[in-house]
Amino acid sequence: MPHPTTATTTAGQVTGIDDERLVHNSVYLDDKLYAHEQRTLLGRVWNFVAHDTDIPQVGDYLTVQVAGNPVLVIRDESGRVNGFYNVCRHRGAQVLEGAGQCSVMRCPYHWWTYDLNGELKGIPGSPAYENTGFVKEKFGLVPIRTESIFGLHFVCVDEKAPSLREFLGPRIIEVLGTPLETVPMEVIHKQEWAVPINWKLVAENQRDGYHVPFVHPIFRSASPASPYEIVDNGHAVQWTKLDYERLPEELKGSTEHALPGFEGGGGYIMTLFPDLICQVRNNYFMISSSVPEGIDRTVVTRRIFGVVGDDEAKRKIRMAAAEATALASYGDEDVPVLMRQRAGLANWTVPHSLIARGQPATEGTRGDDNRLRQWWQYWRDYVGATTNVSPFLEA
Numbered sequence: 001m002p003h004p005t006t007a008t009t010t011a012g013q014v015t016g017i018d019d020e021r022l023v024h025n026s027v028y029l030d031d032k033l034y035a036h037e038q039r040t041l042l043g044r045v046w047n048f049v050a051h052d053t054d055i056p057q058v059g060d061y062l063t064v065q066v067a068g069n070p071v072l073v074i075r076d077e078s079g080r081v082n083g084f085y086n087v088c089r090h091r092g093a094q095v096l097e098g099a100g101q102c103s104v105m106r107c108p109y110h111w112w113t114y115d116l117n118g119e120l121k122g123i124p125g126s127p128a129y130e131n132t133g134f135v136k137e138k139f140g141l142v143p144i145r146t147e148s149i150f151g152l153h154f155v156c157v158d159e160k161a162p163s164l165r166e167f168l169g170p171r172i173i174e175v176l177g178t179p180l181e182t183v184p185m186e187v188i189h190k191q192e193w194a195v196p197i198n199w200k201l202v203a204e205n206q207r208d209g210y211h212v213p214f215v216h217p218i219f220r221s222a223s224p225a226s227p228y229e230i231v232d233n234g235h236a237v238q239w240t241k242l243d244y245e246r247l248p249e250e251l252k253g254s255t256e257h258a259l260p261g262f263e264g265g266g267g268y269i270m271t272l273f274p275d276l277i278c279q280v281r282n283n284y285f286m287i288s289s290s291v292p293e294g295i296d297r298t299v300v301t302r303r304i305f306g307v308v309g310d311d312e313a314k315r316k317i318r319m320a321a322a323e324a325t326a327l328a329s330y331g332d333e334d335v336p337v338l339m340r341q342r343a344g345l346a347n348w349t350v351p352h353s354l355i356a357r358g359q360p361a362t363e364g365t366r367g368d369d370n371r372l373r374q375w376w377q378y379w380r381d382y383v384g385a386t387t388n389v390s391p392f393l394e395a
């Protein structure tokens with residue numbers, strides 16, 4: 001009897017559940033899909049890159065990857081924040097690295113120099129370009145669409161995408177205005193994790209309220225399940241509540257100095273499509289952004305915001321709250337389970353995982369998977385898939 005050429009197993013097949021409540025492992029494992037997502041999804045949405053207080057002075061800059069492209073944002077002499085592709089027009093080297101301050105942008109390779117508006121100003125040995133068709137004015141740094149709201153700067157690769165304000169929509173702008181419009185805020189701490197998992201697992205974790213009482217002991221009894229709203233364009237707002245009475249003793253002191261509008265332990269976790277969180281936990285604001293750096297590597301950056309003018313004591317209290325509920329709780333609690341998830345999904349015998357909790361609705365309570373299904377619905381639209389399977393596998 002001839003042997004089959006590949007192993008046959010049907011043990012992990014799922015039946016009786018709608019496609020939209022299943023996610024196929026291929027979406028986390030397919031290299032072709034990863035490259036496709038950069039162009040069809042991450043290149044077509046608005047990506048948060050910096051807050052005003054990251055680059056407060058003229059010449060302050062920072063660099064970041066956006067949809068697989070090196071990008072820089074820099075403050076010019078007029079105070080405006082400009083975004084450019086961080087690519088020298090000569091031989092393509094990255095002009096700036098990391099973050100810092102400069103009076104001109106100089107590429108380290110052949111010292112081509114650009115001003116803060118991206119115009120090409122200096123070329124060593126420029127007479128050699130005479131009669132070659134080269135025109136200096138046409139070789140400035142290439143700008144990337146940059147738009148801002150409440151001091152938050154976003155960039156978008158797609159020239160045809162709707163504006164940032166249209167992308168966010170009125171409800172998100174309204175919610176984000178408290179606290180960003182009601183009190184001046186500044187970045188007081190920035191922390192990074194390079195997590196060896198696909199970027200979508202990071203994004204899904206942000207919308208998964210079901211894990212909270214199991215993975216995060218602090219919230220087990222101090223954070224009762226609260227309602228959420230699903231908003232257009234893939235965004236959602238999870239309202240949160242901290243029950244001070246039930247907080248562990250050592251954390252109670254860190255809840256003072258609530259931001260205006262969040263007295264009594266209120267807050268929210270706003271998840272913006274595809275992978276940004278804007279969060280308030282009564283006395284601090286946080287933005288968590290992520291940059292995919294390969295199919296299996298995502299760099300997560302969390303910025304903690306305090307109030308401009310805080311004294312050292314107030315800042316310490318906000319940081320203690322953030323450490324317990326957004327920093328240590330992420331690195332020590334979420335990241336290890338996400339790595340376990342990545343390890344389990346890397347198989348070809350149990351091909352699906354489940355996002356089936358709860359009924360279709362635009363509102364719900366933490367623990368339902370409606371927000372996850374909403375996320376995947378937008379994912380399918382952007383990448384052109386009919387189910388939550390890599391379209392390259394479907395073909």
Ligand SMILES: [Fe+2]
Pocket residue numbers: 205211212215216334
């Ligand atoms: Fe978590």
